[in-house]
Amino acid sequence: MKAAAFACVAALAVCANAAAAVRHVVEGAGSGAVAAEFSYDYDTQKFDFSNLHLAIRRAGVVLVDEPVKPLWPETVAWPGGRGKSIDVRSLDRDPEPEVVLDLYSGGAHCCWYSEVFRYVPSASTYLMGVHSWGNVGYRPADLNRDGLREFVSGDDRFAYQFTAFAGSTFPIQIWDYRAGRFVDLTRKFPAAIRRNARRQWHWALPKRARVAEVGPLAAWTADECLLRHCRAAFRQLEELRRQHRIGRGWDATPRKFLRHLRRFLRASGYLR
Numbered sequence: 001m002k003a004a005a006f007a008c009v010a011a012l013a014v015c016a017n018a019a020a021a022v023r024h025v026v027e028g029a030g031s032g033a034v035a036a037e038f039s040y041d042y043d044t045q046k047f048d049f050s051n052l053h054l055a056i057r058r059a060g061v062v063l064v065d066e067p068v069k070p071l072w073p074e075t076v077a078w079p080g081g082r083g084k085s086i087d088v089r090s091l092d093r094d095p096e097p098e099v100v101l102d103l104y105s106g107g108a109h110c111c112w113y114s115e116v117f118r119y120v121p122s123a124s125t126y127l128m129g130v131h132s133w134g135n136v137g138y139r140p141a142d143l144n145r146d147g148l149r150e151f152v153s154g155d156d157r158f159a160y161q162f163t164a165f166a167g168s169t170f171p172i173q174i175w176d177y178r179a180g181r182f183v184d185l186t187r188k189f190p191a192a193i194r195r196n197a198r199r200q201w202h203w204a205l206p207k208r209a210r211v212a213e214v215g216p217l218a219a220w221t222a223d224e225c226l227l228r229h230c231r232a233a234f235r236q237l238e239e240l241r242r243q244h245r246i247g248r249g250w251d252a253t254p255r256k257f258l259r260h261l262r263r264f265l266r267a268s269g270y271l272r
Contacts, residue, residue, distance in 0.1 A: 021045040027079075029088040031097040033059045034119075038068075038086040038101060040079060049078045054086075056099055056117060056126060064099075064117065064126050071105060071113060071130060080104035080112050080137075091116070091149055091177035098177070099126070109165065112137040114151075118180050131182045135159050136170055143174065143189050151175040151182070152192070157268055158219055162257065163249035167215040169203055171222035171270075172196040187226055197223035205245075212240055214249035218261055225270040234262070 026039045040052040052068035070077045079085040081102040091098045099117040112133040117126040134156025143150050154170025161168065172193055174186045186193065197220055204216035217237065224233035237258055240246050246254035265271040 025079075027084050027086045029084065029086045029099075031088040031090070032095075034088050034097050034099065036086050036088050036099045036101075036117075038079075040068075049076070052077055052079075054101060058119065063119075063124070068101070068103070068115075071103070071132075075111075076104075076106040078104045078106060080114075082139075089149065092179060093148070094179070096121075110135045110159075114138075116177065127180070129180055131175070132156075135165070136173075138175075143192060148176070150185070150189075151177070154219075155222065155268070158215070158222070161264060162218045162251070162260065163213075163215045167213060167249065169200055169216045169219045171200070171219045171226065190227060193223050193226050197227070211245055211247040213247050214251075214257055217246065218264075221261060222265060222268075222270045225265055230265075230271055234258070237261075 021044050023042045023044060024039065025042055026037060028035065028037050030036065035057045037055045038053070041050045042048075043050070054064060054066060054068050055062060056064035068077050079102070081087075085102045087100045087102075088097050089100070090096065091100070096119050098119075101115040101117070103113055103115065105111045105113065112135075114131050114133070116129050116131065118129065119125075120127055131151075133153050136154040136156050138151040138153040141150050141152050142148065143152070151174070153173045153175065155173050156170065158170050159165055159168045172186060173184060174189050174192060175182045176185050177183075200216045200220035200223060204212045204220055217240075221230075221233045221237065224230060237246070241254045241258060244254075246257060249257060251257040251260050262271065
């Protein structure tokens with residue numbers, strides 16, 4: 001009898017601990033007549049998220065009320081924001097605010113993506129668009145001080161292209177949101193490109209380093225091409241090659257790396 005009672009108490013304790021491990025989280029954001037609520041359950045012991053849900057109200061009327069589903073098969077949908085994952089603000093010159101939900105698909109480091117909900121007055125509804133940031137994610141900024149957000153990210157096509165992911169770095173990408181789509185405006189921000197290029201060069205050849213890492217070298221070259229310095233960049237890379245100062249990546253030799261890099265930059269729009 002005592003053993004049975006003890007087993008019952010133990011089972012209740014396990015259930016109580018399990019319940020205490022799961023936190024229900026509600027994130028809210030609003031602007032003008034628009035309010036959004038993003039909720040989910042977080043298991044603090046398993047580090048897992050479930051029951052993700054989004055609701056959007058406009059002028060008090062619920063126009064979106066639905067679960068948040070994974071974007072791709074065999075992935076998950078987790079909160080992906082730094083701090084909050086939900087935001088409501090006007091992303092373009094239209095005064096109607098958009099709803100931005102930042103999510104993560106799970107895995108070792110990929111992928112970050114944003115769902116953007118745009119109000120369509122003619123249908124009195126919201127249309128959802130998706131932009132994937134890949135391995136890189138983004139940070140919000142107002143680089144030109146016009147009161148609108150830029151999405152500062154990196155070109156995820158460079159992941160694994162020249163070396164393993166741990167050695168891959170990324171040329172800068174800067175995006176605006178305009179009338180329902182993301183537009184790449186990186187070349188309009190040369191100061192930001194120059195800052196990223198300096199960072200990539202430092203990563204490629206830190207002080208006292210003899211051999212340059214190919215991942216940051218590739219990202220540096222792409223940044224230099226965005227600044228229309230492609231020829232000078234390849235001359236500098238050729239000098240490093242002659243000095244035997246280019247490290248190993250996927251390519252068998254530094255000469256093959258430079259050919260691979262040139263082809264890739266041309267195919268991806270950096271080298272014109």
